[in-house]
Amino acid sequence: MEKNISFKLKIWRQAGPKEEGRFELYELNDIPTDTSFLEALDILNEQLVEKGEEPIMFDHDCREGICGMCSLYINGHPHGPATGATTCQLYVRRFHDGETITVEPWRSAAFPVIKDLMVNRNAFDQIQQAGGYVSFNTGGAQDANALPISKVAADEAMDSATCIGCGACVAACKNGSAMLFVSAKVSQFALLPQGKPEAKRRVKAMLAKMDELGFGNCTNTGACAAECPKNIKLSNIARLNREYICAKCAD
Amino acid sequence: MWLTNSSVGRKVVMSVTGLFLVLFVTFHALMNAVAIFSLKAYEAICEFLGANWYALVGTAVLAAGFAIHIIYAFWLTYQNRKARGSDSYDVSARPKTVSWASQNMLVLGLIVVCFMIVHLIQFWAKMQLPEIMGERPAGGEEALGAAFGPEWWYYTLPIYLLGFCALWFHISHGFWSAFQSIGVNGNNWLPRLKKIAMGWATLVFVLFAVEAIYFTLHFAFGTNF
Numbered sequence: 001m002e003k004n005i006s007f008k009l010k011i012w013r014q015a016g017p018k019e020e021g022r023f024e025l026y027e028l029n030d031i032p033t034d035t036s037f038l039e040a041l042d043i044l045n046e047q048l049v050e051k052g053e054e055p056i057m058f059d060h061d062c063r064e065g066i067c068g069m070c071s072l073y074i075n076g077h078p079h080g081p082a083t084g085a086t087t088c089q090l091y092v093r094r095f096h097d098g099e100t101i102t103v104e105p106w107r108s109a110a111f112p113v114i115k116d117l118m119v120n121r122n123a124f125d126q127i128q129q130a131g132g133y134v135s136f137n138t139g140g141a142q143d144a145n146a147l148p149i150s151k152v153a154a155d156e157a158m159d160s161a162t163c164i165g166c167g168a169c170v171a172a173c174k175n176g177s178a179m180l181f182v183s184a185k186v187s188q189f190a191l192l193p194q195g196k197p198e199a200k201r202r203v204k205a206m207l208a209k210m211d212e213l214g215f216g217n218c219t220n221t222g223a224c225a226a227e228c229p230k231n232i233k234l235s236n237i238a239r240l241n242r243e244y245i246c247a248k249c250a251d
Numbered sequence: 252m253w254l255t256n257s258s259v260g261r262k263v264v265m266s267v268t269g270l271f272l273v274l275f276v277t278f279h280a281l282m283n284a285v286a287i288f289s290l291k292a293y294e295a296i297c298e299f300l301g302a303n304w305y306a307l308v309g310t311a312v313l314a315a316g317f318a319i320h321i322i323y324a325f326w327l328t329y330q331n332r333k334a335r336g337s338d339s340y341d342v343s344a345r346p347k348t349v350s351w352a353s354q355n356m357l358v359l360g361l362i363v364v365c366f367m368i369v370h371l372i373q374f375w376a377k378m379q380l381p382e383i384m385g386e387r388p389a390g391g392e393e394a395l396g397a398a399f400g401p402e403w404w405y406y407t408l409p410i411y412l413l414g415f416c417a418l419w420f421h422i423s424h425g426f427w428s429a430f431q432s433i434g435v436n437g438n439n440w441l442p443r444l445k446k447i448a449m450g451w452a453t454l455v456f457v458l459f460a461v462e463a464i465y466f467t468l469h470f471a472f473g474t475n476f
Contacts, residue, residue: 010341012341021338023341073340075342075344076340076342076343076344077346104340104341104342107335107338107340108334108335108336109333109334109335109336110334172346174335174354175331175334175335176331176334176335176336177258177334179258207257207258207259210258211256211257211258214333214334215258215334216258216333216334216335217258217261217262217327217330217331217334218258218432219262219327219353219356220353220424220427220428220431220432221349221350221353221354222346222348222349222353223345223346223349223354225348226346226347226348226349227346233438234441235436235437235438235441237431238430238431238434238435238436238437238441239434239437240259241259241262241263241431241432241433241434242433242434242435244257244259244434245263245434248253248257248260
């Protein structure tokens, strides 16, 4: 049932990458519970603009949970309290009337704040560019039955490929580790015959880039998989470790 | 060298030394149990593991295992803190599936190390060390009697039980985490390994705790079972 609620927003404001940040308290009144959380922020920004204040900067794009642009660390959870959903799929009905909602940017040394709630996630692009692709000519599409792939492997690869690269795993990790992201990207190729020829080179290059960019070491707390909006599984990290150890031993 | 300059490699070192130490504490707990059944047999084990060359090689390997595990723990923690950045979250919540132990491994390890220092002073410094120095070593029963005797038991027992608790938490995460770090894990094995870790940690804890309580009753209160 739709109703209207009022709540406070405690939001991180930071004028620029080098500026000192601080929390500001805002009030939103009479917001319908069927409003999405990002729409609530839009409403707040409109009010701020009307008042002649600087609107709050936050990342967003598709608003249907597939692009990986939206971020926000809401009440202690990346992408907010909902599980298996991105911030743009979060609705105001998740919160109570009179509640104070704390909204912070992803915090990790490898994801520096650009402004307010927006962080620079270019590090993920660099990891992808280091090896997250198949580089040979694929030519025309093969007949589907020409390349036998087990159902188990196909399903696993598809599940791994659902990673949208939003960075929630890094935000959730107490070590700022990007292992879940890298492991999903490595797994989606490692599981399929098309990815096998370059598997060793790929895993070494992507992991080396991850380490170089200052992400932390995985300590298997599992916070990443618990907070992942796409439910990427922890077993991907075991696969990444396995692939990397085998590649290094083969050298 | 990938075991030092890659994140996966460093975790492999942590994992292999950790599994080695898990095996060590398990054997240790089993050997202590001998003293419950026969102090004579326990004395024989203590003599066998005196300052013979094989016992010294074993001690050196074990000390190296501890040293590498501890040094890597501080090194990894330092790197991870740096990766986390200087700004911490104002509100943070631990997801249900994340165990408390997994987020506090360094602290738990430090408690175990503190306990170990007390333990080494009470036993190793009286048994193997004098023998290496060419002096008369204390026997197994003698050392047990001193640590768990009327004078010291009320210090010894709580410190030991605290150490065992920390060890339980440490192994309950460390055991399955070690398999994950060397890539021996998957969707089917993850829940199994977590259960085995709990079972193994509990077995080690129960063995050690029962032994400490038994020795206290035996040496401090003269209870004979």
